[in-house]
Amino acid sequence: xxxxxxxxxxxxxxxxxxxxxxxxxxxxxxxxxxxxxxxxxxxxxxxxxxxxxxxxxxxxxxxxxxxxxxxxxxxxxxxxxxxxxxxxxxxxxxxxxxxxxxxxxxxxxxxxxxxxxxxxxxxxxxxxxxxxxxxxxxxxxxxxxxxxxxxxxxxxxxxxxxxxxxxxxxxxxxxxxxxxxxxxxxxxxxxxxxxxxxxxxxxxxxxxxxxxxxxxxxxxxxxxxxxxxxxxxxxxxxxxxxxxxxxxxxxxxxxxxxxxxxxxxxxxxxxxxxxxxxxxxxxxxxxxxxxxxxxxxxxxxxxxxxxxxxxxxxxxxxxxxxxxxxxxxxxxxxxxxxxxxxxxxxxxxxxxxxxx
Numbered sequence: 638x639x640x641x642x643x644x645x646x647x648x649x650x651x652x653x654x655x656x657x658x659x660x661x662x663x664x665x666x667x668x669x670x671x672x673x674x675x676x677x678x679x680x681x682x683x684x685x686x687x688x689x690x691x692x693x694x695x696x697x698x699x700x701x702x703x704x705x706x707x708x709x710x711x712x713x714x715x716x717x718x719x720x721x722x723x724x725x726x727x728x729x730x731x732x733x734x735x736x737x738x739x740x741x742x743x744x745x746x747x748x749x750x751x752x753x754x755x756x757x758x759x760x761x762x763x764x765x766x767x768x769x770x771x772x773x774x775x776x777x778x779x780x781x782x783x784x785x786x787x788x789x790x791x792x793x794x795x796x797x798x799x800x801x802x803x804x805x806x807x808x809x810x811x812x813x814x815x816x817x818x819x820x821x822x823x824x825x826x827x828x829x830x831x832x833x834x835x836x837x838x839x840x841x842x843x844x845x846x847x848x849x850x851x852x853x854x855x856x857x858x859x860x861x862x863x864x865x866x867x868x869x870x871x872x873x874x875x876x877x878x879x880x881x882x883x884x885x886x887x888x889x890x891x892x893x894x895x896x897x898x899x900x901x902x903x904x905x906x907x908x909x910x911x912x913x914x915x916x917x918x919x920x921x922x923x924x925x926x927x928x929x930x931x932x933x934x935x936x937x938x939x940x941x942x943x944x945x946x947x948x949x950x951x952x953x954x955x956x957x958x959x960x961x962x963x964x965x966x967x968x969x970x971x972x973x974x975x976x977x978x979x980x981x982x983x984x985x986x987x988x989x990x991x992x993x
Contacts, residue, residue: 679917684924690718692737693749694730696843700862704779705749707944710923726842738771742917744924751912755967756823774960775914777953783881784863785825789873796879796898799902807835813847813859820910821860822880832902864949884905913960
């Protein structure tokens with residue numbers, strides 16, 4: 638058999654009917670392409686569709702509130718919707734946390750999560766939420782250092798003096814913090830139990846109330862985030878006796894750590910704080926991703942960097958998975974701490990969700 642010598646098949650002739658049919662198909666294709674984004678938006682609505690509520694489980698004026706407001710304002714510019722900060726202090730962050738845990742998982746209700754959420758299971762016998770199961774991490778925001786403060790006229794001169802006076806006056810030395818379950822409160826509890834001190838802990842709803850009580854002489858000392866109180870130190874209104882971290886703070890190189898002040902009893906004492914954004918569990922990955930990008934952009938922006946530096950805050954940022962690990966890493970340590978310190982175990986609180 639020889640190869641065919643016939644010419645290859647030619648394309649069909651383009652009659653007028655064929656051309657009209659092709660033009661009609663082209664118009665349909667163009668119309669379909671134009672409608673595709675609209676169809677997708679119907680299947681998955683654009684986010685956000687309305688202002689976003691950010692529940693902050695601390696009172697106004699504190700470091701958590703100031704950090705949340707700085708980041709929220711910058712995120713609003715990226716997202717094209719306002720972010721409204723709502724302060725719900727009290728009950729170891731339970732009020733705000735429960736509200737977000739039960740909110741619609743559409744990304745329009747967020748929580749300012751902190752290491753207080755890792756602390757809470759060690760302090761409360763039951764909780765109306767599970768910090769690891771009921772929230773979807775979005776982004777870590779910032780880390781904070783704490784210190785022990787006294788009024789400028791206090792007779793307490795340094796950390797060692799504080800410990801000595803507490804031992805000499807059992808049940809009489811008062812130490813103020815913000816709400817039960819906060820990192821500040823945990824730091825005070827750890828100090829009390831690690832050093833074997835009979836201190837009277839006095840919780841307040843918000844940082845300004847702690848400052849007012851300290852300056853008025855209503856309490857002997859306070860544990861609070863260091864950054865916002867640096868102006869009070871510089872003005873000579875307050876003095877710092879010790880910092881709670883493992884290393885001295887660069888802004889106060891002359892102030893020792895509690896490890897250094899307390900000797901063997903406090904050789905492992907190391908408390909720092911962090912916070913981040915979380916959404917209700919089952920919030921879609923697309924919404925979490927959009928929120929994460931907006932949060933990271935806010936933390937990288939010059940205005941937010943400037944505001945946080947002025948507060949003595951270290952910006953964090955990162956992925957949702959990194960915030961999840963940060964929370965998970967704290968929980969075993971706190972559970973172990975509660976077992977080790979019998980006082981903390983006895984102090985655990987029953988919470989009735991109906992009373993909140």
